[in-house]
Amino acid sequence: MSERTIAARAADFASESPRTRGLLIAISIAFLSLFLFLPLAVVFAQAFAHGTGAYFAAFVDPDARAAIALTLSVAAVAVPLNAAFGIAAAWAIAKFDFVGKNLLTTLIDLPFSVSPVVAGLVFVLVFGAQGVFGPWVAAHGLHIIFAPTGIVLATLFVTFPFVARELIPLMQQQGVAEEEAALTLGAGGLRAFVTVTLPNVKWALLYGVLLCNARAMGEFGAVSVVSGHIRGLTNTIPLQVEILYNEYNIVAAFALASLLALLALVTLALKTYLEWRFVGAVARRPAR
């Protein structure tokens, strides 16, 4: 038997009949349409329901602008911090052995298993007026809960795992040989880290930062609990969308929401590009 017939027979045996394939693809498309394409389309349709004038007017509103500014500044603080934490945690876990390593790895996943609302509530219980550190916070004139600081803290918590989880498996796979080589050649620890470790994970780092940013800008539950919903002050875009919608200001609500939808699309596109282009360099996310 020629090699070609063997391969062809194997392919026939492994694949479904054309009808089954067609059915599975149709179901996937229906599912995606219903839960993904349709909602996205509706967001833009509703945002432009009263024309482009009304759409852009929504962004002139001072509360909307404050919400956009707050969302951007929260992300600008939370994402770099979590990138740094993530790199540090991944480096420690992948390159060293220490007591409590498994505990650390488990703790990193904690924000994924905690409901965002509970995450926000935890901060209220700790830093709120009646909280554990409440009197201390008040005595120092700090405003954490119902202020932007609390929002940053809550966002830091829920977006913490993203960078670490992208880097840990990749760094573990890469091992320590290159770093050791750098040391034998005379590089100090920090030098080796910057010139050898970081460049080896740059695409996975970008991927993790992308995911972290998307979640930071879109987070609702945890931020909702700590923010206090003070108009013009402690409302992020998701919170402002909720307020506008509850006031039946549909066009403005969806106009703001379209910003988040655009963010989602851009994130998805960049993510897909990174996965396609750097297949080996971006470790596949481990199954949850």
Next chain:
Amino acid sequence: MNGAGQRIEIAGVGKRFGGQQILEAIDLTIAPGELVALLGPSGSGKTTLLRIIAGLETAESGQIRFGDDDATRLTVQERRVGFVFQSYALFRHMTVFDNIAYGLTVRPRRERPRRREIARCVDELLEMMQLPGLGGRYPAQLSGGQRQRVALARAMAIEPRVLLLDEPFGALDAKVRKELRQWLREIHDRTGLTTVFVTHDQGEAMDLADRVAVLNAGHIEQVGAPRELSETPATPFVREFLA
């Protein structure tokens, strides 16, 4: 390149790990410019000993001396050893040129050679390692034998006191291995560097080395010239291992 090799003295080195004695009371002196093989089965502690000499691992007891200097307390960077890893550990995101130049570029500004000097040094090494014109390639684009030679060039660029190789030919096929063996001997003779290499291949050790140290379960069973070992093995283990 430097011509003077240094003496290596290993005195009373011992190491435990996880309840096991990996190395015990290792005494070994390697003469300047000598090419010595650490030969033994896996688990004999030979790689650990090599890494202790390099400073990548610390011994619980004993001393390491390079020439007249006590190196036991020196960091791995301060020891200035050239180490070739079993997996070569080339910097995958750097070109061959940058890999070889790395040791020179991380030197503190005062000691760092000028760019042109570094380039000259790297080109010389590329020539010596028979890798002309490959400076712009990346490690992934090289064959196993070529990567090996880049790893060696990289280690030698820092003008090391001693050269340490961990199973240098393990990952290569038999023909390439034979060629590189011959070539390593030539490089060693040309540079006069004190060289220690680890192997589990007794043919390789006997073929290449001036002296062979046979290790077993953390002890040195016998040290001597290849002929001495095969003609008068000191223990049954040595006799069987070299059979």
